[in-house]
Amino acid sequence: MWVSLVLFFLLVAFAYVDVGSIAIGSNKYNLSLIRLNKAIAYSVAILGLQVVVGYTGQIALGQSFFFGTGAYISAWLVADYSWPFLLTLVIVIPSCFLIGMILGLPALRIRGLYLALLTLGLAALFPTIVKLDSLYKYTGGAGGKLTTNKITGSQYKFAPPSWLPLDEIAQALQKIPLLGGYFGDGPLSNREESRMWKFILFSLVASLCFWLISNLIKSKPGRAMRAVRDNETSAAVSGVNLAMTKTISFGIASALGGIGGMIYVAEVGIASPDDFSSLVAIYLIVGLVVGGVGTLSGAVIGGLVYALIPDWASSTQSISFVPQRWLQGPTGSLILGLLLIVLTLFMPGGISTAAKKVKNRFVTIQSRANEE
Amino acid sequence: MTPYDERTWGADMDLFLQRLFDALTNGSTYALIAVAMVLIFKATTLINFAQGEQAMLGAFIVLQLWKWGIPMWGAVVIGMVFSGILAACLERTFIRKFDPADHLPLVIITLGLFLVINAVAAIIWRFDPLSFPQLFPSGRAVTIGNARLSWYSIFAFGSCLLVLFVLQTLLTKTKIGLAFRAVSSNLESSRLCGIKIGQTLQFGWALAAAAGTLGASIYAANPVLQIEPTIMLRALIFSITAAALGGLDSLWGALIGGLTIGFVQSVVVQYIPFIPNEMTLAAAVVVLLIVLTFRPSGFLGTKTVERV
Numbered sequence: 001m002w003v004s005l006v007l008f009f010l011l012v013a014f015a016y017v018d019v020g021s022i023a024i025g026s027n028k029y030n031l032s033l034i035r036l037n038k039a040i041a042y043s044v045a046i047l048g049l050q051v052v053v054g055y056t057g058q059i060a061l062g063q064s065f066f067f068g069t070g071a072y073i074s075a076w077l078v079a080d081y082s083w084p085f086l087l088t089l090v091i092v093i094p095s096c097f098l099i100g101m102i103l104g105l106p107a108l109r110i111r112g113l114y115l116a117l118l119t120l121g122l123a124a125l126f127p128t129i130v131k132l133d134s135l136y137k138y139t140g141g142a143g144g145k146l147t148t149n150k151i152t153g154s155q156y157k158f159a160p161p162s163w164l165p166l167d168e169i170a171q172a173l174q175k176i177p178l179l180g181g182y183f184g185d186g187p188l189s190n191r192e193e194s195r196m197w198k199f200i201l202f203s204l205v206a207s208l209c210f211w212l213i214s215n216l217i218k219s220k221p222g223r224a225m226r227a228v229r230d231n232e233t234s235a236a237v238s239g240v241n242l243a244m245t246k247t248i249s250f251g252i253a254s255a256l257g258g259i260g261g262m263i264y265v266a267e268v269g270i271a272s273p274d275d276f277s278s279l280v281a282i283y284l285i286v287g288l289v290v291g292g293v294g295t296l297s298g299a300v301i302g303g304l305v306y307a308l309i310p311d312w313a314s315s316t317q318s319i320s321f322v323p324q325r326w327l328q329g330p331t332g333s334l335i336l337g338l339l340l341i342v343l344t345l346f347m348p349g350g351i352s353t354a355a356k357k358v359k360n361r362f363v364t365i366q367s368r369a370n371e372e
Numbered sequence: 373m374t375p376y377d378e379r380t381w382g383a384d385m386d387l388f389l390q391r392l393f394d395a396l397t398n399g400s401t402y403a404l405i406a407v408a409m410v411l412i413f414k415a416t417t418l419i420n421f422a423q424g425e426q427a428m429l430g431a432f433i434v435l436q437l438w439k440w441g442i443p444m445w446g447a448v449v450i451g452m453v454f455s456g457i458l459a460a461c462l463e464r465t466f467i468r469k470f471d472p473a474d475h476l477p478l479v480i481i482t483l484g485l486f487l488v489i490n491a492v493a494a495i496i497w498r499f500d501p502l503s504f505p506q507l508f509p510s511g512r513a514v515t516i517g518n519a520r521l522s523w524y525s526i527f528a529f530g531s532c533l534l535v536l537f538v539l540q541t542l543l544t545k546t547k548i549g550l551a552f553r554a555v556s557s558n559l560e561s562s563r564l565c566g567i568k569i570g571q572t573l574q575f576g577w578a579l580a581a582a583a584g585t586l587g588a589s590i591y592a593a594n595p596v597l598q599i600e601p602t603i604m605l606r607a608l609i610f611s612i613t614a615a616a617l618g619g620l621d622s623l624w625g626a627l628i629g630g631l632t633i634g635f636v637q638s639v640v641v642q643y644i645p646f647i648p649n650e651m652t653l654a655a656a657v658v659v660l661l662i663v664l665t666f667r668p669s670g671f672l673g674t675k676t677v678e679r680v
Binding site: 121122293334341 | 417418419421466469475476477479480481483484485486487488490491492494495605606609612613616651653654656657660661664665668
């Protein structure tokens with residue numbers, strides 16, 4: 001099943017690497033890989049939220065803080081020291097892990113709502129921190145930090161290795177009868193190639209994260225986390241080290257936020273303060289809830305929802321029976337907020353749990369014993 | 373002492389007084405929003421993250437009514453009533469069905485309301501700043517040296533006190549106030565006594581929204597501010613900190629907390645040279661961290677004892 005999913009995504013990637021948009025009525029919707037890459041970044045950040053909120057049960061809302069930290073560290077290393085993007089993870093992961101653990105320390109005493117308050121405050125703080133004059137050298141102040149190399153003045157290029165037959169695959173796909181037209185024509189241009197390579201790399205990084213976390217959840221520390229979520233007292237009685245479990249889960253969540261930030265900045269090319277405001281923290285929570293709290297597939301769905309819905313909402317410029325005014329404002333934010341409320345009211349497990357329920361209704365597993 | 377020294381001492385003193393007056397102004401407005409949060413927390417042990425946005429929507433309605441030619445204080449009263457009714461409806465539809473002890477869904481619902489109200493206000497009134505009618509006489513009331521205390525500051529502080537007195541009377545002298553206090557003290561017992569829990573909490577939400585609308589209107593009426601849909605984002609963090617500092621379930625604590633945050637923001641931070649001016653928000657978050665870690669019940673809040 002996973003293999004077919006991966007193949008499907010690769011096909012989508014090849015189909016949309018150069019097709020910019022599809023049109024419904026008079027509206028154009030962008031489906032390019034840029035959105036998918038952003039979705040990957042958000043998915044990894046939301047995966048972090050799954051660990052701390054979904055599995056450990058700590059209401060931590062400030063993921064945008066670590067998303068931003070990862071993005072800024074990565075942009076700084078790439079631009080000022082000409083590191084390749086993936087190598088920056090060597091710095092991003094440990095530093096975000098440490099910062100997350102330190103900031104998670106108050107969570108040992110503060111819980112529930114109070115923690116939500118504090119983490120939201122932290123998220124609101126991030127833009128003002130990066131705009132500080134004393135950090136201008138590293139963060140570029142209010143204007144943001146470009147990832148263009150300081151010395152050569154050029155962007156970091158994601159060049160696919162020569163052994164990867166991207167061109168050949170693209171051309172082979174174009175020869176498929178009927179469907180071939182969807183895959184564009186001619187060999188891929190340099191830009192398309194690098195975009196494709198980025199997508200493959202990011203998918204690999206994200207899959208690695210998802211694989212590691214799914215193993216973590218099934219193993220001893222993961223069980224400890226779920227025990228803390230379900231009942232702290234009984235977890236402590238059963239010998240779970242509460243302080244350790246909580247701080248580690250904060251650390252892991254923050255490290256994942258940092259990785260997401262790296263992917264984001266590698267795609268967007270600039271880390272600007274407003275991309276990591278407290279509103280982003282809330283949107284990431286939307287992703288968490290819409291996908292399904294405490295499910296890994298929920299993080300993927302959440303990432304897609306966050307990356308695509310506001311974007312599509314702002315490209316919808318006219319629907320015949322809706323007044324213009326309602327389409328040109330922050331419609332994406334309105335839709336996300338409504339989704340958050342409606343899903344919490346009617347579908348508490350999010351989309352991924354609902355999908356499972358639907359599947360269970362049609363596919364039932366019967367044991368052999370009953371038949372005989 | 374040379375005259376030169378005397379003059380700088382005087383200037384310093386003026387500056388200090390001016391900052392103190394600013395602290396009073398900011399503190400009173402934070403306190404008004406904090407009071408709204410405290411009311412809801414008292415009733416439901418829930419922090420309403422949408423409180424600031426509800427208040428902002430209320431202030432916009434006041435502005436709209438005023439533009440339609442209703443006298444401004446009449447507009448404020450109608451706006452308060454309207455946002456009270458709206459809040460009662462919100463409570464009935466979205467909040468009541470959840471278990472108050474399970475925080476995550478409630479936090480998520482209020483965050484959803486936050487996004488929706490903010491977006492709706494931005495769609496209707498756009499992001500351009502609009503000027504808000506002056507609720508209070510303009511000009512300065514007291515001038516000491518070069519420090520000016522404007523009428524606005526005095527009236528803002530006065531209305532804060534007035535709101536607290538009215539709420540205090542409402543909660544202690546009326547029947548529904550008694551019910552409200554009973555519910556906030558012990559939900560199960562008050563249900564057994566025949567108090568209608570739902571309506572009482574709804575009343576709390578309406579009261580909170582009305583107080584919040586008054587707070588936001590006063591905040592927006594500041595001569596140096598204009599109203600826009602994002603006006604409450606910053607104020608929300610300060611107000612939350614104020615509420616937590618005073619003790620989340622104490623009305624007078626909200627006033628003390630608000631004034632303290634105003635003092636920290638306008639006086640303390642200005643005198644610490646290594647903290648840049650923009651870091652007032654950071655100062656608030658640090659205060660919040662310290663309070664929550666070492667004294668979660670704040671100045672005047674009731675201590676909670678957790679039983680297993």
